[in-house]
Amino acid sequence: MTTEETGARASTGGSAIDASRAAAFLADFATMSAFGATERGGVDRQAATPADNEQRRWMQGLLEQHGLRVEYDRIGNQFGLLELVPGAPYVVVGSHMDSQPTAGRYDGAYGVLAAAHAVFAIADELAASGETPALNIAVVNWFNEEGSRFVPSMMGSSVYTGLLPLEEALAVTDAASVTVREALAPTGFLGEGDGPVAACCAEIHIEQGRLLEASGTTIGLVTASWAASKYVVTVEGEQSHSGATVMEDRHDALLGASLLVVFARELADRFPGVLHTAVGKLDVYPNSPVVVASRVRLLLDLRCADEAVLAEANALLATELAAIEQRASVSLRVERSHEWGINPYQPEGVALARSVAAQLGYSHDEIKTVAGHDSINMKERVPTVMLFVPSIEGISHNEGERTSDADALAGLDVLTGVVRRLAAGELRAP
Amino acid sequence: MTTEETGARASTGGSAIDASRAAAFLADFATMSAFGATERGGVDRQAATPADNEQRRWMQGLLEQHGLRVEYDRIGNQFGLLELVPGAPYVVVGSHMDSQPTAGRYDGAYGVLAAAHAVFAIADELAASGETPALNIAVVNWFNEEGSRFVPSMMGSSVYTGLLPLEEALAVTDAASVTVREALAPTGFLGEGDGPVAACCAEIHIEQGRLLEASGTTIGLVTASWAASKYVVTVEGEQSHSGATVMEDRHDALLGASLLVVFARELADRFPGVLHTAVGKLDVYPNSPVVVASRVRLLLDLRCADEAVLAEANALLATELAAIEQRASVSLRVERSHEWGINPYQPEGVALARSVAAQLGYSHDEIKTVAGHDSINMKERVPTVMLFVPSIEGISHNEGERTSDADALAGLDVLTGVVRRLAAGELRAP
Numbered sequence: 051m052t053t054e055e056t057g058a059r060a061s062t063g064g065s066a067i068d069a070s071r072a073a074a075f076l077a078d079f080a081t082m083s084a085f086g087a088t089e090r091g092g093v094d095r096q097a098a099t100p101a102d103n104e105q106r107r108w109m110q111g112l113l114e115q116h117g118l119r120v121e122y123d124r125i126g127n128q129f130g131l132l133e134l135v136p137g138a139p140y141v142v143v144g145s146h147m148d149s150q151p152t153a154g155r156y157d158g159a160y161g162v163l164a165a166a167h168a169v170f171a172i173a174d175e176l177a178a179s180g181e182t183p184a185l186n187i188a189v190v191n192w193f194n195e196e197g198s199r200f201v202p203s204m205m206g207s208s209v210y211t212g213l214l215p216l217e218e219a220l221a222v223t224d225a226a227s228v229t230v231r232e233a234l235a236p237t238g239f240l241g242e243g244d245g246p247v248a249a250c251c252a253e254i255h256i257e258q259g260r261l262l263e264a265s266g267t268t269i270g271l272v273t274a275s276w277a278a279s280k281y282v283v284t285v286e287g288e289q290s291h292s293g294a295t296v297m298e299d300r301h302d303a304l305l306g307a308s309l310l311v312v313f314a315r316e317l318a319d320r321f322p323g324v325l326h327t328a329v330g331k332l333d334v335y336p337n338s339p340v341v342v343a344s345r346v347r348l349l350l351d352l353r354c355a356d357e358a359v360l361a362e363a364n365a366l367l368a369t370e371l372a373a374i375e376q377r378a379s380v381s382l383r384v385e386r387s388h389e390w391g392i393n394p395y396q397p398e399g400v401a402l403a404r405s406v407a408a409q410l411g412y413s414h415d416e417i418k419t420v421a422g423h424d425s426i427n428m429k430e431r432v433p434t435v436m437l438f439v440p441s442i443e444g445i446s447h448n449e450g451e452r453t454s455d456a457d458a459l460a461g462l463d464v465l466t467g468v469v470r471r472l473a474a475g476e477l478r479a480p
Numbered sequence: 481m482t483t484e485e486t487g488a489r490a491s492t493g494g495s496a497i498d499a500s501r502a503a504a505f506l507a508d509f510a511t512m513s514a515f516g517a518t519e520r521g522g523v524d525r526q527a528a529t530p531a532d533n534e535q536r537r538w539m540q541g542l543l544e545q546h547g548l549r550v551e552y553d554r555i556g557n558q559f560g561l562l563e564l565v566p567g568a569p570y571v572v573v574g575s576h577m578d579s580q581p582t583a584g585r586y587d588g589a590y591g592v593l594a595a596a597h598a599v600f601a602i603a604d605e606l607a608a609s610g611e612t613p614a615l616n617i618a619v620v621n622w623f624n625e626e627g628s629r630f631v632p633s634m635m636g637s638s639v640y641t642g643l644l645p646l647e648e649a650l651a652v653t654d655a656a657s658v659t660v661r662e663a664l665a666p667t668g669f670l671g672e673g674d675g676p677v678a679a680c681c682a683e684i685h686i687e688q689g690r691l692l693e694a695s696g697t698t699i700g701l702v703t704a705s706w707a708a709s710k711y712v713v714t715v716e717g718e719q720s721h722s723g724a725t726v727m728e729d730r731h732d733a734l735l736g737a738s739l740l741v742v743f744a745r746e747l748a749d750r751f752p753g754v755l756h757t758a759v760g761k762l763d764v765y766p767n768s769p770v771v772v773a774s775r776v777r778l779l780l781d782l783r784c785a786d787e788a789v790l791a792e793a794n795a796l797l798a799t800e801l802a803a804i805e806q807r808a809s810v811s812l813r814v815e816r817s818h819e820w821g822i823n824p825y826q827p828e829g830v831a832l833a834r835s836v837a838a839q840l841g842y843s844h845d846e847i848k849t850v851a852g853h854d855s856i857n858m859k860e861r862v863p864t865v866m867l868f869v870p871s872i873e874g875i876s877h878n879e880g881e882r883t884s885d886a887d888a889l890a891g892l893d894v895l896t897g898v899v900r901r902l903a904a905g906e907l908r909a910p
Contacts, residue, residue, distance in 0.1 A: 258724035293758065308741035308742050326727060
């Protein structure tokens with residue numbers, strides 16, 4: 051990536067946000083980060099846990115203090131509504147406040163707070179000028195983006211956009227067999243409607259990689275999401291005594307799974323920078339010290355900046371599976387659970403964001419997102435702008451996740467500009 | 481292994497046990513196998529669970545019906561006492577009745593029932609002849625041999641022999657934080673004494689391998705246990721986003737663990753038939769679909785028929801650890817939790833067992849045990865005889881574990897002969 055503009059304000063430089071607005075934002079962010087805070091400076095706010103619930107109540111108070119009306123839809127998405135044009139659709143701007151276990155403070159939460167403060171500023175401007183925008187504006191905190199307690203991820207935005215049936219989502223259970231419906235019911239966050247009608251959408255998020263930092267760029271203009279193939283793999287072996295059984299008689303499911311984990315890394319290494327692979331979740335049965343494992347279930351992801359490379363990687367994987375079955379004397383059952391191509395954001399949205407960043411004098415460049423975001427769902431329905439700010443050392447899904455205050459404020463500045471123009475009707479759905 | 485004697489009775493041949501005794505044994509074994517029975521023909525009777533408890537109550541009734549007095553010691557070992565010589569020490573004969581999850585019917589349970597039926601027969605003989613033996617006889621069902629619910633394994637015999645402090649064992653917790661003491665207290669199996677004083681010991685067990693079957697041998701005369709090194713390995717990486725983080729920035733604990741699992745297998749393949757290696761238990765943190773694992777904890781065993789080979793394997797492992805740390809950008813913390821050499825059973829006991837098997841006309845041969853058994857603890861204290869019968873296809877720690885009725889009865893026959901001679905004082909501790 052090359053930086054399009056190495057403008058007046060460097061990544062580590064100052065911000066155009068005035069001092070009192072900057073101070074209010076940073077103070078609110080510090081308050082927010084105390085919900086579910088962990089000892090090592092991170093957070094644990096998995097969806098519909100007490101920490102997530104308390105933070106949502108705090109956010110409701112903040113939105114109401116600034117005159118927004120708070121509403122919940124039937125999957126627990128939280129909306130702060132600024133209705134200035136009765137009956138008009140909304141600019142929906144926000145992200146998510148739930149987190150992974152032992153996660154960082156910025157992932158999602160930064161984007162919701164930036165959306166709220168952007169809308170507060172615009173509401174003040176409109177009140178002062180007496181102008182009426184073309185569209186109403188809604189701050190959103192999507193329910194369960196992370197998908198760690200309740201699978202799948204991006205649950206709230208998937209239901210909102212009709213990509214996941216409501217009843218299916220409400221029936222999902224966590225590890226303790228609690229359903230989404232049961233977890234949400236006592237919180238007061240299970241509403242009755244479908245939420246505001248969206249005309250367009252904006253989201254800002256930390257990059258969770260280090261491309262922006264490496265090139266000294268403050269604002270990432272997200273043009274597309276990477277292609278991805280996601281697999282659920284079950285390795286079937288045979289239980290046997292882990293001491294007494296002679297090696298050639300073993301059908302070791304954990305050996306099969308381990309060969310696959312190692313191969314996934316080798317596959318990524320064959321396509322440097324273009325292909326990311328990962329196994330994050332792996333469960334062993336019976337997982338006993340003296341028993342050869344009979345079954346391992348794991349989730350394998352391939353994410354790729356190039357659809358042709360992804361097809362090649364999938365083919366190489368298919369070939370390797372047979373070799374692993376033979377090497378470990380196991381059988382592999384492989385289901386492809388997700389499959390998507392390079393998925394572009396609307397170019398008009400990228401152009402609008404570029405124009406705002408340039409006007410404000412922040413360095414900016416186009417970037418693709420490897421991670422999933424709620425905006426990926428939203429762009430299937432309405433014109434959507436996605437912005438990134440730098441992650442220090444690219445660290446994310448980690449308690450040490452950080453973004454500099456200067457970059458966080460620059461992102462707020464650009465997001466405010468983008469929402470202002472979206473509210474003026476610049477990019478509404480046809 | 482070569483078979484010393486291919487005598488009158490082949491592995492699949494008949495038995496010298498008379499028909500009514502054979503029928504009673506097989507009927508009791510069928511009854512026993514119903515406790516904790518699984519759908520696929522196995523059992524799940526982890527220590528101090530309801531299935532284990534019910535089976536122990538049934539065994540108590542069986543022992544009492546045959547005139548034995550039942551007693552429990554302070555770690556819940558179950559003893560059936562035949563006291564014929566007031567004040568004399570005991571021949572302690574038995575095995576364990578707890579199991580792994582989804583385990584087979586024979587592992588341990590066969591040895592306890594064979595011990596009980598051997599003692600019933602000897603008691604009848606002595607009553608008929610009016611003779612007095614040199615020693616008393618105790619049937620034993622050791623508590624928690626498997627170590628799947630409560631670690632370590634061989635807990636009951638370790639406490640009995642003074643190799644594990646009682647208080648330490650009682651304080652061990654299971655995955656739900658229930659202590660051994662709390663699990664045993666409501667069962668009535670937590671006694672107040674130290675159990676009978678042992679003069680010598682015998683145990684019969686299924687082989688859990690296929691050497692006996694392969695050579696057509698009915699009775700294994702166990703001469704020693706394999707040497708072993710057991711490790712607890714913690715792989716420390718760093719949490720990060722499993723999609724967005726560029727590959728070269730990852731510190732993937734699961735990759736490090738997988739490289740180790742694969743290497744352990746390669747190590748065994750370098751010393752075919754002499755070295756067995758295994759990773760049976762492996763836990764991933766945070767084990768989330770979109771997070772690179774920051775920590776994996778696994779148990780790695782090396783078991784070896786040759787101490788020099790084991791030393792070489794340990795050295796190769798130590799070298800490989802550094803390579804894995806570099807390859808996966810992780811750090812490995814390795815603790816050696818157990819270390820023992822080739823550990824012989826008393827040769828006089830092997831000779832006694834050989835003489836009994838030969839006299840009865842069963843094919844027999846010397847064999848080493850790779851698996852741990854309670855008799856390995858007992859032989860540290862008193863002369864101990866260990867016998868094996870064949871496992872069909874070597875299958876064990878598996879619901880499909882089987883031993884033929886003919887072999888099970890042959891084992892009962894030889895065990896009866898061994899216990900008869902032990903009770904006569906042939907091998908008592910000096």
